[in-house]
Amino acid sequence: MAQDKSARRPRAETPKGFRDYFGAEVAERKTMLDRVAEVYQRYGFDPLETSAVETVEALGKFLPDVDRPNEGVFAWQDEDQDWLALRYDLTAPLARVAAQFRNDLPNPYRRYAMGPVWRNEKPGPGRFRQFYQCDADTVGAPSVAADAEICAMLSDALEAVGIPRGDYVVKVNSRKVLNGVMEVAGVLDPANPERFHAERGIVLRAIDKIDRLGEAGVRALLGEGRRDESGDFTRGAGLSAEQAEVVMGFTSARRDSGAGTIARLRELVGASVIGAEGVAELQTMAELLDRQGYGADRLILDPGVVRGLGYYTGPVFEAELTFEILDEKGRKRQFGSVAGGGRYDDLVKRFTGQAVPATGVSIGVDRLLAALRAKGRVGAEMPGPVVVTVMDRDRMGDYLAMAGELRAAGVRAEVYLGNPKNFGNQLKYADKRASPLAVIQGGDEAARGTVILKDLILGARIAESATLEEWKDRPAQVEVPRGDLVAAVRRMLAR
């Protein structure tokens, strides 16, 4: 019977692939996103918060992993048997909003959005089913000036959160140029755009994986296909060696200067109209950015960047962090991509039938946070509170008053509210709270009209290794008049 009873207790667990964020984790992310939002707002972008739930039909099938178009979302049927789902990104809801409110929104519409998205995918280490995205998009602006603006803003945002110039680069490329190259390679027929659609998708995803697969891996995927270490075979695009050569030439088209890369791309796209258009757009973007001071130290043209999503139609961009970290095996490697985006001119058309130009960027919030941690740029967001200990539970009012005075002076402070019997537990609690300072007033101190302030940070250091000089210089414990409580705490916190 007893067993039956305990078997009926619910398990205290998050569902598989979900997690909770505590204290500093929440504060760090908030600080970072607040800084990004400040930059976005200064650029004239307005916040938008769409509902987490959308109709499945509005969301569409734009998940990056095209092999499983129908999966990937958490979905259920409502009372009318319509399918609803949690949003899997912030772009699909924007397209829905741009269509739904097209008569009310300013045109062009600049908006930013920050919030969780959900993916019904296999969870893994560091791979969760709910995670944050932080997007900025401009809908209704056909000019590449809009793309250039997004790139400049991304650069500003990275610096605003604490990535110094020189530690990142925004790489810019163009899907039109890639299409021009594909035309030259014979896998794009301007007279019949749908032809070779599947092949181009394979080429796109192959190039996107060049960092991981290397040149040989990409070549295999451009050709017959590739067998990975596990023995799984991925079908290739079926290009001939000559065709593959043209495409590979594109991925390595980057030259030392932007002008050099432009010239090389112009050679590669040859007579392709779409290709020439793409090259001209890249040139314009580079000029506009250069004119504003965003030079090669921040923004470069890199034909190696294609982005995995199928819906991009023009410029694409990616922010890479160039400083090195140690990977899980202790090897040095560049931190890599933290944000990416591009122009997508057909998402709103799904709803309205009319093409609406749009461009935008998405920051991988957890990736960027990890980068800031690696650079030691986070952690000061939330100091531990001063803990007022309870020596005499009948004088709880006195202790609460002390904490109240400290808070009124702007000091984070709390009274220990557990069982006060064991004083050691109170100090252990203060330690767990990362408290810098404990306030102590027993009967003797109360009678004398004093309080004791115990420096817990120094206390911990002394317990480890502090020298006698340090101890003398900064006594870990002082007794001060009750009336000096606030001033004395402030002095100790400031030193």
Place this chain on the structure above:
Amino acid sequence: MAQDKSARRPRAETPKGFRDYFGAEVAERKTMLDRVAEVYQRYGFDPLETSAVETVEALGKFLPDVDRPNEGVFAWQDEDQDWLALRYDLTAPLARVAAQFRNDLPNPYRRYAMGPVWRNEKPGPGRFRQFYQCDADTVGAPSVAADAEICAMLSDALEAVGIPRGDYVVKVNSRKVLNGVMEVAGVLDPANPERFHAERGIVLRAIDKIDRLGEAGVRALLGEGRRDESGDFTRGAGLSAEQAEVVMGFTSARRDSGAGTIARLRELVGASVIGAEGVAELQTMAELLDRQGYGADRLILDPGVVRGLGYYTGPVFEAELTFEILDEKGRKRQFGSVAGGGRYDDLVKRFTGQAVPATGVSIGVDRLLAALRAKGRVGAEMPGPVVVTVMDRDRMGDYLAMAGELRAAGVRAEVYLGNPKNFGNQLKYADKRASPLAVIQGGDEAARGTVILKDLILGARIAESATLEEWKDRPAQVEVPRGDLVAAVRRMLAR
């Protein structure tokens, strides 16, 4: 065929009962929640962000509307056929976290949480299926000092967001006192606590609705039941007239002073042990709060407040805004409740089998925002951007540079990125953006090395009603040297 095609287009709509939040709506809420969070943090509360998705078994059945215990959530089955659901409040996930991480969290654990919750309920005017909650709870503190702290913090939070003292009151009551009164009325048997459980639930919900139903309506629900205007009948608790009299005496036990109310409650609970305990707790809370300066201008004992949720076990509290607004029919009424909470000692026990004391408060974010709007306390969060117009599309780089300089000086600014052909459209756009100022540089100005700054706010006023004096005093349009752009814009924005 054409029709078939358009029929296949997805509808650009949020699901029924969901909505989007634009620009100022997002900014206002964020500002308010940031201020609340600052207060919570100063009290030593740490942020916690749990996942939006929980297992149905972890969530349990604690929705206020007990008539539909199994409904009310959005739920679906995962790949292992386990039921998952969107959280319907922030308390159930806290109970799960407190159980799951009980060995790692500080004890007591003070946390705050802000975020959307979802309810699968019939949507109505102003009633959405996704809305924000903002909670603060202390888990593991048995003392009513913890309840008193929550009440003081709630009071501070209301003032921090802009509700002046005198415009709100935090009302405090106790479920133990109510139980004592029920014992006296004969619907609680200390020897058999489960007996009369259903009746007590009906009494509780009846008292909770006293503002809406009036005394007669509550009496009907305490007795045989009540038929509302639509003809629907709600079964009552079946109390005799004498029993109902005892309960009604409780709801009207409030006296002019806290001491008077305490004395009256002591009479009412008579020999009930649990009742006497409740009265003593209320007295302690009042003393602790008074000691910190939270007097009757901010906190009062009010036995009329019981809160609808069944799980409260001790003190309960509710923040009411006392200023008057006009209701939908133009009648004056008090704004009413914006936050509430209380002590709930059994939620964590569901998971662990061990009772864990807990107390907390939840702010109704949309209600409080509506109150701030009614008081004119929001709206300055996001000024419209300065709009740099495009007179000559070949000089886009110049215009982008102007906006860049303004932003570098901290001025919100953007370049018009739509089709620049029709200048009137650019000014209409600026109007829609609530832009204070347009920057204009045509070929003539460029040749002269100047820019024109157009004051759009004054421009709009002049178009309506400005006098000649106003116009002279503050010309709506000035031409300044290009080099003075930033300084001149700042001057115009400051005046």
